[in-house]
Amino acid sequence: KAGVTQTPRYLIKTRGQQVTLSCSPISGHRSVSWYQQTPGQGLQFLFEYFSETQRNKGNFPGRFSGRQFSNSRSEMNVSTLELGDSALYLCASSSPAAGDQETQYFGPGTRLLVL
Amino acid sequence: SQQGEEDPQALSIQEGENATMNCSYKTSINNLQWYRQNSGRGLVHLILIRSNEREKHSGRLRVTLDTSKKSSSLLITASRAADTASYFCATDAGFGNEKLTFGTGTRLTIIP
Numbered sequence: 001k002a003g004v005t006q007t008p009r010y011l012i013k014t015r016g017q018q019v020t021l022s023c024s025p026i027s028g029h030r031s032v033s034w035y036q037q038t039p040g041q042g043l044q045f046l047f048e049y050f051s052e053t054q055r056n057k058g059n060f061p062g063r064f065s066g067r068q069f070s071n072s073r074s075e076m077n078v079s080t081l082e083l084g085d086s087a088l089y090l091c092a093s094s095s096p097a098a099g100d101q102e103t104q105y106f107g108p109g110t111r112l113l114v115l
Numbered sequence: 116s117q118q119g120e121e122d123p124q125a126l127s128i129q130e131g132e133n134a135t136m137n138c139s140y141k142t143s144i145n146n147l148q149w150y151r152q153n154s155g156r157g158l159v160h161l162i163l164i165r166s167n168e169r170e171k172h173s174g175r176l177r178v179t180l181d182t183s184k185k186s187s188s189l190l191i192t193a194s195r196a197a198d199t200a201s202y203f204c205a206t207d208a209g210f211g212n213e214k215l216t217f218g219t220g221t222r223l224t225i226i227p
Binding site for chain 1: 148150155156157158159160163203205214215216217219220
């Protein structure tokens with residue numbers, strides 16, 4: 001099976017702009033989660049989508065949003081970019097069985113630089 | 116916020132030696148997973164241990180879990196240069212709350 005793919009891999013934006021990142025999960029996986037990784041805060045959970053519904057949300061401002069499509073592909077959007085949004089954004093997919101948690105498989109990440 | 120701490124923050128050992136990393140967490144968990152990350156790239160899943168398990172092996176990896184102490188350890192035996200990476204533990208709270216809460220990571224350097 002192909003792994004989790006993320007596009008684009010690298011992105012440079014300026015403050016105030018908005019950005020959309022895309023994630024294609026492993027075929028058959030219905031859960032997609034997004035994480036932000038920065039040197040200062042480490043790996044932080046953004047949100048999780050399952051069957052097109054946001055099921056969990058982390059402690060990020062409303063500028064961070066996401067959605068999931070019927071084919072389980074997911075996008076996250078960050079509006080009004082700030083310098084502090086510079087980070088590696090990681091997407092992970094999993095196929096949680098009822099009552100159990102399966103492994104989350106991560107994509108290569110999108111490195112966002114905000115100038 | 117981080118679930119807990121990993122210890123040590125950095126570790127350098129000679130190739131062939133064993134490496135041990137520890138992870139502590141704060142709340143009850145369903146599973147604990149260990150991941151490896153090379154130079155700011157994506158995370159590679161290494162091993163998952165469930166809350167009702169105490170020890171698990173996978174190749175050169177051995178993971179232990181002590182839920183009474185809220186801690187886990189990852190042992191890499193016979194280390195290789197390719198093991199140089201950052202290692203993270205991550206916990207989840209169970210079905211319907213699958214978000215992973217990561218530790219701060221251990222930077223492992225294998226000296227050839």
